[in-house]
Amino acid sequence: MNEKSLKVLEEYDLELISARRGRGSYICETSLGTKILADYNGSEKKAAFTSQLLQHMEEKGYQPVDKAVANKEGRLLCRDRDEQSYILKDWYEGRECDTKNSTDVRQAVSSLARLHGYMVWRPEEKTEYAGEDLRDIWRRHNRELKKIYEFIRKRKQKTGFERLFLKEYDRFAQQAKAAAWELEQSGYEELYQNSLKMGQLCHGNYNQHNVYFLGRRQIFTANFEKCGYDIQINDLYQFVRKIMEKQEWSPQTGDQMLDAYSRERPLADREVAYLKIRLSYPEKFWKVANQYYNCRKSCASWKSMEKLEKLTFQEEKRRIFLGFL
Structure with a gap:
């Protein structure tokens, strides 16, 4: 993923404030809060299934979840000029689990x-x-x-x-x-x-x-x-x-x-x-x-x-x- 990938954010109804690399993705500060822009190799159908599952879990009381954000057209995936798919999700800052702890x-x-x-x-x-x-x-x-x-x-x-x-x-x-x-x-x-x-x-x-x-x-x-x-x-x-x-x-x-x-x-x-x-x-x-x-x-x-x-x-x-x- 390179900086050109950030161009797909223009397809979302939000303002990008800043972006930094993290975990092979971009962690983005936006007008809608912290998001993560990542490559996506699955289908639109699987993305929708996962989004519905997380919505179901959230309604049952499970939080927080990294739900996908829909773009202006209501789609969960965006593609760049090379047809690479990306997904934008909610993100929460924290420290990774320490396997030695x-x-x-x-x-x-x-x-x-x-x-x-x-x-x-x-x-x-x-x-x-x-x-x-x-x-x-x-x-x-x-x-x-x-x-x-x-x-x-x-x-x-x-x-x-x-x-x-x-x-x-x-x-x-x-x-x-x-x-x-x-x-x-x-x-x-x-x-x-x-x-x-x-x-x-x-x-x-x-x-x-x-x-x-x-x-x-x-x-x-x-x-x-x-x-x-x-x-x-x-x-x-x-x-x-x-x-x-x-x-x-x-x-x-x-x-x-x-x-x-x-x-x-x-x-x-x-x-x-x-x-x-x-x-x-x-x-x-x-x-x-x-x-x-x-x-x-x-x-x-x-x-x-x-x-x-x-x-x-x-x-x-x-x-x-x-x-x-």
Whole structure:
């Protein structure tokens, strides 16, 4: 995003006072208050769905929300000369959640549990924007891991990353197969269908970068663009996994997060079982491998090597943590 992007603000019924870069976007002080102008890669229809959801949540008492602002023509998206889409949303200044601060982490998880209580909505019988069946996702990921393994195995000149990948592949591939089998044997289908039937939605991208502390215990959750109907524990899984990776899979940290969530929204036994299955899948290993395969395979970056070394180093701690669940 560059300064030319600000030209799209002329399509809104407001006066721009000042603008500064922030988070790959522009944070704008306007005659209508603080707004954020950001790139948008989704459809106008999804933008409208998200806006209606946030309006519904606000009417139920959830605040603050980063609702989209309609332009003079009543549209939520604007396009520049290059046909890049932008969205203008309400914005609230705050500090980002500190992943090393246990109080921040607990409050973020408590806030997620409360958020899930508001994210129950069925505007129509047809369920659009439903999450993909996790069984299909894992089948695809497992095929991709095998494909990457075969590709690397046949290479004559191997990088340090490739040698380490081959060394660790069997261990993580077995974990992936075991998790997929456990998911098949669990009550996943019923849990998934019940979530859709009840109209439960996930934020879709709940991480420290989208959680802001505005003041004492007031939290602003941003960027609902990836929201959709699914098992809400998926949000908890994503946040827990990222925090645990940063905190060396500390059982104490994990216990604090689950306790904080349960205090606001008690977890059923099958939800805990589902969370454990999700955490048992080596998603980080798949992500690192997929990144390598889709970039320059001939020269894996030092960053990919660093990530692979870190996750192999943490593996024993991850296994111990899973034993506590």
